[in-house]
Amino acid sequence: MLGQLPNAVALASVYTLFTLGLTLCWGVLNVLNLAHGALFAASAFLAYRLTQVVPGIPLWALLPIMAVGIGLLSALVQVLVFAPIRARGAGEHDVEMRTLIAGVTVAAAITTVGAILTEHQPFALPREALEVTTFDVLGAPVTNVQVLLLVAAVVLACGLLGYVRYTRDGRALRAVAVDRRAARLMGIPVRRLEVQALALSGALAGVAGLFFALYLGAGDAHMGDTLLLKAFAIVILAGVGSLGGAVVFAFVLAFVEAYVGYYAGADLRDVAAFALIIVMLLVRPTGLFPRAIGQRA
C-alpha cells in the first residue's frame, strides 16, 4: 500500500504541472487553449533537439531555456492567432468556438513539426541532462525525478496562486476575465495582460513538458494528447477557475488511478477514473470548488 505512494504523488505532480497553465488560460482568462498539450510536448522535443546540438547541456540550463522558449511560442500564438480571432469575433460565443478550432489547428501544426524534427521516432533526453538516481523511502523505491516533480508542482502552484491573487497584474487579469470592456475603460492594459498570461501558461507548459519527458524516460510528438483530456476533466471537476481545486482534484484522480492501476490493471484504472468523473459531474456539476467568475484564482 505504502509502496505505491511515491508513484501516486509523482502522477499527481504531473497532472498538477500540466493543469496549471491550462487553468490560468481557461479558468482565469476564459481562453480554452487546445494547443496547451502540443506546447507541453514541444518543450520535450525541442529540449531533445537542443541536447543533440549542445551535447551535455544539464537540466538546470534546459529549464529556463524551455520556460522562456515555450512561453514566447505561446505568446506568439496569442498575438498571431487568438487575439485576431477575438478582434474579429461576433460575440463571446463566436470567439470561444473560433478559439477552440484555432487551438486544434495550432496543436496539429506544432505536433507535425515535432514529428518531423524527431523523424516520427520516440526520443529521450540524454542521461547527461539529469542522472536518475533511486533511493529507498520506507521500503519503496523513489527516484530523484519523482522528488523534482513534486517540488516543481508545489512551487509553481503556490507561485501561480500568489501571482493571480496578490499581484497587481494578477488582480487585473481577473478583472479582464469578469469584463474586458470595463477593464479596458478602467485603464487596464488588456492586450498586454492577455499576452502575459499566455506567455506564463506556455512557460508552465515548458517546465512541465521537460519534467514529464524525464519522468517517462521516452516520449514522442503526441505525448501531450493524453494529458490534455485528463487536464480538462481536472479543471472542470475542480470548478473552473479554482487553482487550488485543480491541485486537489489532480491528486484525487492520480491516487485513484495509481491504486486501481496497481491492484486491478490499466483497463479498470481508466474505468475507475472515468466513473469518478461521471459521478462528480452528476453530483457536483459545478465542480468541487465552484467559483463565480470574479472570485477565480
Next chain:
Amino acid sequence: MRTTRAVLALALAAGLATAACGTGGGSSAPGGAQTVDITYIADLSGPAAVYGKPYVDGAKFQVDQINKAGGVHGRQLTIDVVDSGTDQKQAVAAMTAAARGDADVVMYAPIGSLALPMAPIAQQSKVPFIVGQAASKGITEAGDHVYRITTNDIHYWEPLIARMRDQNGVKSMAIVYASDNTSTTEVAQQLPDIAAKLGITVTDSVPVKSNDVDYATPAAKVLAGDPDGVVMMAVGPGNASMITTLRQRGFDGVFFGGASLAGGALVPAAAEAHDTYLATPFVASDQLPWASGVDFTKEYTAATGSAPDNFSAGGHDQVEFVHQALESLGDTPSDRNALNGALATVASKGFAGATGDPVTFADRNALTPGVVAMWDGTKLVLAPGQTTGLMAPGTS
C-alpha cells in the same frame, strides 16, 4: 466494433462500386514499353510513420534494383506512394482510388486495423494486394487476391521463449502488453499456454495503454512478482519508458519481445535496454543464416548508406514477390488476374527474399525462419550462436 463493421461495409460497397472499373495491365511508358504499376499505400505520417517509411524505402530500393537491371522482360516497374496518414478513412479512399485506377498491384504496411477494410476492396476489384506486418485476423481471409509478406510474430514466440530459458536462464516471466492494441492483446492471451508448455512461470500479465502517462505503477506490479524476464509488448515510446522505469527500480533481468521492439523503439532507452532480445523476420547482419538476407544487407547499405531493418526488408520482399511473379509470366501481358495467378504460383513454391530463402506461404501468409536480435546499446544486432533460423523451414 460497430464502427469497424461500418467501415468494413463502406469498404465493401466502395469495392463493389469500383470492381468493374479498374483492370490494371500497366500503362505505356514513353517509347511504347509497358510498365508494371505498383501503388504503395503507407503510413508516412501519424503514429505509425516510424514503421511505414522503412517499408516504402525497402520497396523503392528493390524497384530501383530491378529497373537498373533492365526491368522484367523489358518492362519497368513504377511505384506510386500514397500517404494514408495512419488514418483508416484515408487508407480506404486510397485503396478505392488505386483499385479504380491503373494499379497492377497494391501494397500496404504496417497497421492491421487499416489493412482490414482495404482487403475486401482489393478482393472485390481483383487487384492483388500485398500487406506487410498487419497481423490482424481477417486480412488475408478476405480472399485469394490478398497476401501477407511478414510472418506473424506468434510463430516466433515459442522458440524465442525456449531460447530465453535455455540461454538466459529465464524460469519466470512477466508479460507487459498494450491492452488497447488487438495484436499485442491476442499474443498476451496465448503466451501463458506457451510458457506453461516450456515450464516457465508467468508471474503477472500487466496491461498498459498506448501513450500512457504512468509507467511507475505497472513497473511496481511487475517487480512484485520478481520475474527473471519481462515480455515487452507496449506500443511506441511505451516500450522504452517501461524498460527505463524498470531498470531505474533495480530490475536486472532480460527483456524480450517481437516487432514492437523493432525500428527505433529501443533508441530512447539506450544503455538501459541492455539484455533486450526480440524475435524478428530480419536484422541487418552478414551472419544471417540465409544468404539472400546477407546480400540484401550489403546491397541496401551500399545503395542508401544506412543499414536496413526488418521493415525495409519487408518492403523489399513485397516487391520481390511481384518481381518473381512477373518473371514466371515471361513475355505474357500481365493484367491483374494473370499477375495474381502468378503470385499464387510463386507463393506455392516460395522465393528467395530478404527475410528468408525460401519465403514460403501458408494460406497466403508468409512464413519465414526469423532470428533473434539483441540490443547492443545503440542498434539491433544478430544475437550470437544462430546458425539456423528460429523456425525450421516449412514450420507453421
